[in-house]
Amino acid sequence: MNHARRVALVSFATLMTSALVACSTQPASKPAPADKPAAAQTDAKAVEPKTLTLLTGTTGTAYPALQAVAAEAEKKLNIKIKFDIKPDGTEGDNLVKTRLATGEMSDILFYNSGSLFQALNPEENFVDLTKEPFMDKVMDSFKSVVTANGKVYGVPGGSSNVGGIMYNKKVYKDLGLTIPKTWAEYIANNEKIKAAGKIAVIGSYKTTWTSQLYVLANEYNVVQQNPNFVTDYTGNKAKFANTPTALRGFEMTAETFQKGYMNKDFLATTYDGGLKLLAEGTGVHYPMLTHAVDALAQNFPDKIKDIGVFPVPSDNASINGFTVWMPSGLYINKKSKNVDAAKKWLEYLISPEGMKVYMSKSKANGPYVIKGINVPDDAYDAIKEMQPFFDSGKTAPALEFVSPVKGPNLESILIEVGTGQKSAADGASDYDKDVKKQAQQLNLKGW
Secondary structure (H helix, E strand, O other): OOHHHHHHHHHHHHHHHHHHHHHHHHOOOOOOOOOHHHHHHHHHHHHEEEEEEEEOOOOOOOOHHHHHHHHHHHHOEEEEEEEEEOOHHHHHHHHHHHHHHHOOOOOOOEEEEOOOHHHHOHHHEEOOOOOOHHHHHOOOOOOOOOEEEEOEEEOOOOOOOOEEEEEEEHHHHOOOOOOOOEHHHHHHHHHHHHHHOOOOEOOOOOHHHHHHHHHHHHHHHHHHHOOOOOHHHHOOOOOOOOOOHHHHHHHHHHHHHOOOOOOOOOOOOOHHHHHHHHHHEEEEEEEEEEEEHHHHHHHHOOOOHHHHEEEEOOOOOOOEEEEEEEEEEEEEOOOOOOOOHHHHHHHHOOOHHHHHHHHHOOOOOOOOOOOOOOOOOOOOOOHHHHHHHHOOOEEEEEEHHHOOOOOOOHHHHOOOHOOOOOOHHHHHHHHHHHHHHHHHHHHOOOO
């Protein structure tokens, strides 16, 4: 290389260095490392998901349905859900109360609506959702069961369902039985089933909450014969022990045991075990909430068409209808540090897209309580059997959804009644005392 060319190259390099130095004196962002541009760094930060915790039980298909929604929401919203699992029944109720009291509650809680929700001091513990635009999609019938002092605190998780007698249709056909319209007809069916060597009524008292169904699902019969019962009961003017139609649920529980209709190991049988007996036709009647249809379909898909449901019969054939349970709610912990993200997640859950994902893992147990979300054509046969009762208005909400008063020890009291340790009258009287304690804790007027 000749001398002139070398001088030219050195001069060019000097010029470029001066230009770079001059540029560095101007305000500018710090240059990114050569192997990672600034835009890439920003994108890397953006994809880090916000993590929320959600406390829920695992019975039925609500849990896998929420998992499916969570997976899609993570893609759409960049919000990740970490599931905390709680037990069912009284143990789960106590855990929820303890978590709230100690400030260790998850960001979102999936829990009962109605009276059990009211017992959690909603105003103190949950975020008010009343004015959120997405709440316009939620039906007033559901809002009423997650409202405290005029403020709405939850969105629905799944469909409504009913309490009744789930039954094996195949066995009914084989034994020539017809759906009973009265308690006497139900007893007659049980006698024929027992004579055929099958379990007439499935008991699953190992899962303690299942002991309550005769009492709880009898509510339709109670209010048809005592229209003021809910108001009088809430105002401490009516009791289970002194209202014959309400006492009947305790008497039904006692009679089922006394006549030997249940499986011999009913104290050791779990809810899942009860479903197995029903699906296989070993057991024929199972007093139960129809959310059980989901679990039956999941565990016994080839038997699901054999399962039907009818109302708990009254003593009058003209009074025949279902007691309806509203879905549980999802509530945002007031102490959560991720309230805005939690609101976005709930909004996605009840959107048409979110509900489509939910329903892909959990079919309807009854009508939905979100506007525009209908029971699909491929609903289970048992759910279709409910529809005429809804269409004709032969339904009533369960007591726990229209009154804040529910004693915490009903399941244990009914296990005593359902094992012959206590009479129906004594069980009802003890429950009235249990209810009084709860009402006083809630500072209800008249107690």
